[in-house]
Amino acid sequence: MNILIKIILRNKINIKNQTLDWSDRPYNIHHAPLWKIEKQGKEFDNVWFYHCEYLGTPQEMNDHTGAIVWKAQYKAWGECKVEPTKSDFFENSEIISNNIRFQGQYFDGETGLYYNHYRYYSPYVGRFISKDPIGLLGGNNVYVYAKKPITWIDSKGLCSTTLNRNLGGAKGDHLQAHHIIPEEICAKRKDFLDDIGIGGNRDKAENGVLMPPSEAKAKQMKRQLYHCGSHPI
Template identity: 30%
Template sequence: MIREELPDGTINQYEYDDAGNRKTSIRGDKTDVFTFNEANQIATKNDIAYQYDTDGNLLQDEHFKYEYNAFGYQTRVTDLQGNEVARYEYDETGLRTKKIVGSQTHEYYYDGDQLSLEIIRINDSIEQYRNYQWEKYTPLGMVIREKDESNNWKEQVYHYWTNQRGDVVSIRDNDGKEVGSYTYDAYGNVLTEVGKVAQANPIRYAGYYFDEETKNYYLQARYYNPANGAFLALDPDSGDNDDPSTQNGYGYTSNNPLKYVDYNGERKYGFLLTFGETAGKWVVKKGKKVWQSGKKVVRKIKTSFVIPKEATNTLKYVKKNGHPKQGYKGGGVYKNSNELLPTNTKYKEYDIFPKKKGENRGAERIVIGENGKAYYTNNHYKTFRTMN
């Protein structure tokens, strides 16, 4: 994307080099000029130097200094004077479980890889519970339970209205009254934020979790800076040799945020308009405004959904070790008898979850070709999604 016109008439323009790095951005009356090193890392922004560690993690930009643990997870942010802005903790799978900002602590609990519950404490006293509701990767709303002035618990239900990309653009109460709203540019910068509920709500652009203290989005695998249109850490996936746009380890959605999203920071882009769909229309279901896609036509290999972390981890393990993890079934021949996948190679299939005694294997698999190409299926080989 090289140009966008915002609802208020403001024009944003972007220029990129051959590697997909943003050389300049003109957003309204603000111009930013970037230079890059050979690793596609931002070397300077408006003559301010950026610093990285040897693993490709951003250590310092024009606003903050960042710290990481041995696993490459961002653990602490300070301002340039060394004052702490935030601290983060993670579980063994890499999901963020805690954020500490001053006297306030946010605890995070997940259903799979989706945020389900957030508990907010002030000085160890629980002040608020937030339950989040999702339909696949589209945020539907949140239920807030908090103490009132009499120290009694009260509950409030809020519904998200989202646009086609999944941005939360409006927040409504159970009566349909708007209590908060946002506008964004194409890269996710918050342009307007109206209402106290909107200020408190962290689920925003593309359904990502917004960290107010840094203005970055937490995408699980990495943090994303919408002001730069770039991630703060290197993508561990080197990209597809047939698609140079995927080989920039810091770029966001191949500079096409009008078409793609990146739900977990692992370069698994989602198409907004997939092959074989019409544009569709807005409809209201159960008091919520949602996007209803047009009629689909047949296509067996899709790229329009996020690949589960378990599938990605299984692929990485098999590629590194040549066999499935202990306790996992896999390595058998996938015959491709219906020719749903390219026929120029042979395939093997692998489970993405460990085998449990007495339980069915389920329908989710990855299939890896001898040529290295991998595919994910969640319906026992009826349709596939490309993984690399």
């Protein structure tokens, strides 16, 4: 016969704490040295705010007073012209540098190129300077950025041209091809996907959906979902 005994403690257990003078006193967790460490948040000397357009390209930055501290203009493929620091536009406000550029890519001041996760992009020629790491699976042109830079983005340097074609995407439809199982997952887990029989489905229509490239475009097209860029894993 098995007997289950349940004990309920109604009173606190008083733990004694031995002090430096060898006297016993009630233990208080709030007086323990290890529990008295207070986390100190790092203070920010300055806070700046980005003003980006619908594709994520910074247009201006301002400080907490509203004064604009950085401003730039872009050509269609991302070539950037930063407002001169001695311009009357800034009205003697503090001028800062900003390396986030075309569609959120990181600007390398030494080369003039934009770092886009898997490879570098040249805004002067509108092309990547290295081949697409997924090879011809991304399309016949392994250096292409996107068909239309004002409506398309290639947030990681991995082109979805093949998927777009298989989904029936058309020129001027203002839609981007989105992989349901991301390209990075397909690359990292290729053996597993092969084992379960879907290894070759990455760019097939059943693994994709056409979506507006931004929230603004989704509202304009009366769509609930939109393509918001990269898929960190």
